[in-house]
Amino acid sequence: MTLTTEPRITRAPFYRSVGDETEVFRAAARRGSPVLLKGPTGCGKTRFVEAMAHELGRELITAAGHEDMTAADLVGRFLLQGGETVWVDGPLTRAVRSGAIFYLDEVVEARQDTTVVIHPLADHRRELPIDRLGTSVPAAPGFQLVISYNPGYQSVLKSLKESTRQRFVAIELDFPPAEIETDVVAYEAGIDAETAGTLVRLGQAIRRIDGSPLREAASTRLLILAGGLVAEGLPLRAAVQSAVVRTLSDDADVVRALGELVDAVLPRS
Known part of the structure; x- marks a missing residue:
């Protein structure tokens, strides 16, 4: 219950x-x-x-x-x-x-x-x-x-x-525009605006996938979860893998495709 x-x-x-x-x-x-x-x-x-x-x-x-x-x-x-x-x-x-x-x-x-x-x-x-x-x-x-x-x-x-x-x-209601979503992710996760903006760009890229096999889009909630891991010291890519990619799908091909999208959006360290 x-x-x-x-x-x-x-x-x-x-x-x-x-x-x-x-x-x-x-x-x-x-x-x-x-x-x-x-x-x-x-x-x-x-x-x-x-x-x-x-x-x-x-x-x-x-x-x-x-x-x-x-x-x-x-x-x-x-x-x-x-x-x-x-x-x-x-x-x-x-x-x-x-x-x-x-x-x-x-x-x-x-x-x-x-x-x-x-x-x-x-x-x-x-x-x-x-x-x-x-x-x-x-x-x-x-x-x-x-x-x-x-x-x-x-x-x-x-x-x-x-x-x-x-x-x-x-x-x-729908997912907010990028500038508002960035403010929300930064505030809720306790991270800087630049990192929050990167997470939002990733979330929007996932939502724009044509013919997406995902049952659910990358929600603002997931982006906040990833940001929270970053706030606790986890590298951004590791946080995204755990809180976004692996959460959205169990299918190996889909996870691989999402990983490629992450590589295209996230900054190289």
């Missing part, structure tokens, strides 16, 4: 706006409108939500969708405590009661009953039905539902249904 609850973020997360995403999110938050974030893995969707929660002064509760996740994981269940059966709220119920932002990452990875349970929260009703208690919990002021998925990665069988999609304000 991959459920996480995060306390109110006290330090402002580092996020650089690329378009109008912050303005759209603020407007949606003022209306209590649910938000759908679309974009490739590792492009900054989670960091964006963290930054907006901090700006709005709201608690952020998150859950990562996966194939074993059920509605009960989100809503809650009866558990034995001290010889008694007691109801324990799930993370979604806690967010609804407290007026927090609830972020469900990779929503289509979860079972369909999880999607059904969020529908009443994502329309005019703004309430969470708890069938096992025979009641519905109205959303407290400030509650906001945010979900995300990667439309380029998900299979047709796991696409987001129109009945769900049309309840949300959609914000599309």
Whole structure:
């Protein structure tokens, strides 16, 4: 089970706006409108939500969708405590009661009953039905539902249904322009701008590969991981091999091709 609850973020997360995403999110938050974030893995969707929660002064509760996740994981269940059966709220119920932002990452990875349970929260009703208690919990002021998925990665069988999609304000995110991505990698990894710029050039080169055999592109997250290894004293090429090349593929031919691309982009020592 991959459920996480995060306390109110006290330090402002580092996020650089690329378009109008912050303005759209603020407007949606003022209306209590649910938000759908679309974009490739590792492009900054989670960091964006963290930054907006901090700006709005709201608690952020998150859950990562996966194939074993059920509605009960989100809503809650009866558990034995001290010889008694007691109801324990799930993370979604806690967010609804407290007026927090609830972020469900990779929503289509979860079972369909999880999607059904969020529908009443994502329309005019703004309430969470708890069938096992025979009641519905109205959303407290400030509650906001945010979900995300990667439309380029998900299979047709796991696409987001129109009945769900049309309840949300959609914000599309992508990998940021080179100058912004360089700032992000430098800040998050704790490295100089020149090294960060080199990593970003490599990431962009990998993303531009025609007919790429890779399931996922080289994400900003991977570039930060490589930069973090450099910050710890690892040579740049070794860091890239471990955090980027070997992470992106297990296929020997693909790894070899990526290695050749690394040789073309990274400076010779």
